[in-house]
Amino acid sequence: MLKMFFPDIYIKSIFDLPLDDFKKRGITTLFFDIDNTVAPFDVAVPDEKTAAFFSELKKEGFKVCLLSNNNKKRVELFNRPLRAHAVWKAGKPGVKKLNQVIKRLGETKNTAAIVGDQVFTDMYCAHRAGLLAVYTEPICNRDQLITKVKRGAERIVLTIYKKRTGILK
Numbered sequence: 687m688l689k690m691f692f693p694d695i696y697i698k699s700i701f702d703l704p705l706d707d708f709k710k711r712g713i714t715t716l717f718f719d720i721d722n723t724v725a726p727f728d729v730a731v732p733d734e735k736t737a738a739f740f741s742e743l744k745k746e747g748f749k750v751c752l753l754s755n756n757n758k759k760r761v762e763l764f765n766r767p768l769r770a771h772a773v774w775k776a777g778k779p780g781v782k783k784l785n786q787v788i789k790r791l792g793e794t795k796n797t798a799a800i801v802g803d804q805v806f807t808d809m810y811c812a813h814r815a816g817l818l819a820v821y822t823e824p825i826c827n828r829d830q831l832i833t834k835v836k837r838g839a840e841r842i843v844l845t846i847y848k849k850r851t852g853i854l855k
């Protein structure tokens with residue numbers, strides 16, 4: 687059961703994404719959580735490094751899609767310089783909107799991955815939809831109140847995961 691919350695891949699930040707590994711696995715589409723995955727939750731626009739990284743991903747041939755539970759205003763403003771596909775109020779860990787977008791992009795669960803910083807929303811959502819679940823450590827420890835509440839339980843899940851995988855000895 688706990689496995690539903692475990693990452694398939696654990697990285698420190700989006701800049702450590704294993705692009706060659708993705709290509710070997712046939713992953714062509716990357717869904718990104720925004721808040722504390724791509725930027726701090728209270729920062730409205732991506733910094734230059736992030737924008738450059740998204741261009742790089744596209745150049746490498748990946749389809750890039752923001753998949754956020756945040757509202758339209760937040761997601762649209764953030765996406766302006768990135769010009770990625772974007773889904774707001776995604777309802778993660780629900781998979782309804784995600785599955786619609788996967789279809790619209792002409793992809794399947796085998797060709798897409800979710801990148802996110804929360805085990806109960808992003809990782810759970812990825813597993814429910816059958817996508818590769820890529821965990822990034824949260825960018826900062828500032829969180830929306832609702833997220834803050836979940837972090838304690840998240841830490842427990844991640845500690846068990848790290849012990850099992852040998853990340854934590």
Ligand SMILES: [Mg+2]
Pocket residue numbers: 719720721722723802803804
């Ligand atoms: Mg997040």
